[in-house]
Amino acid sequence: MFAEALGAAERDPKLKAWHEREERHDAALAAKLSEIAPPPGLREAILAGARASEPKPSLWWRQPVWLAAAAAVALLMTVAMRFNGGETLSMEQLAVAAVRDLARAHDEHVGFPSEMAAVQARLASVAVPLREGIGRVVDLAELKRGHCRSIRIAGREMFEVCFQREGQWFHLYATRGGGAPATSEVREIEAAGGGRMAAVAWSDAKHSYALVTSAGREALLRVL
Numbered sequence: 001m002f003a004e005a006l007g008a009a010e011r012d013p014k015l016k017a018w019h020e021r022e023e024r025h026d027a028a029l030a031a032k033l034s035e036i037a038p039p040p041g042l043r044e045a046i047l048a049g050a051r052a053s054e055p056k057p058s059l060w061w062r063q064p065v066w067l068a069a070a071a072a073v074a075l076l077m078t079v080a081m082r083f084n085g086g087e088t089l090s091m092e093q094l095a096v097a098a099v100r101d102l103a104r105a106h107d108e109h110v111g112f113p114s115e116m117a118a119v120q121a122r123l124a125s126v127a128v129p130l131r132e133g134i135g136r137v138v139d140l141a142e143l144k145r146g147h148c149r150s151i152r153i154a155g156r157e158m159f160e161v162c163f164q165r166e167g168q169w170f171h172l173y174a175t176r177g178g179g180a181p182a183t184s185e186v187r188e189i190e191a192a193g194g195g196r197m198a199a200v201a202w203s204d205a206k207h208s209y210a211l212v213t214s215a216g217r218e219a220l221l222r223v224l
Contacts, residue, residue: 089154091184095201097153098173098210103191115146123163130223131202134209138174165223168215178203188217
């Protein structure tokens with residue numbers, strides 16, 4: 001089917017250059033797609049949805065071939081978002097974003113809402129390591145009801161709670177959207193305007209967190 005077109009490309013230098021450029025682009029896109037693991041149970045969910053649909057042959061968009069095409073489009077949209085730095089942040093990027101927010105905006109705080117006192121007390125007393133116990137004491141719905149300070153990072157609402165442990169201030173950032181457990185390296189990050197802050201970020205099945213302190217890396221390691 002393509003023999004004549006390929007022959008024309010071989011005879012026309014400009015057409016050949018365009019064809020080779022398109023092949024490189026397609027290979028790069030295929031490589032990126034191959035790096036993405038589909039969510040567990042995706043195939044079963046699609047097939048279950050197709051079986052549960054009322055059989056109406058006249059509805060072309062319910063045919064398996066179109067369901068597969070829709071899944072491919074959704075996958076490509078996910079790839080595009082990752083390429084463009086959309087909604088996806090690595091744990092390392094999340095830690096850096098928390099440090100930047102704390103350095104830039106924390107001095108603008110006007111005190112703590114009284115509704116946050118109970119949350120701060122729980123964070124101050126929960127057993128370490130915090131990475132294992134934080135999910136039991138932090139409820140994002142409670143933070144929202146209590147008018148906890150929030151910012152937006154990568155399109156997500158992220159709540160910040162300040163609390164003390166061992167006489168040092170810590171700043172916890174929490175947002176919806178977890179996944180496979182992951183943790184960034186505990187390290188000190190240069191803050192805007194000078195100074196360094198120790199930060200780490202991690203995720204569990206439901207949420208992602210970042211913890212920042214100006215007390216140094218060792219102080220952060222002691223509570224993790």
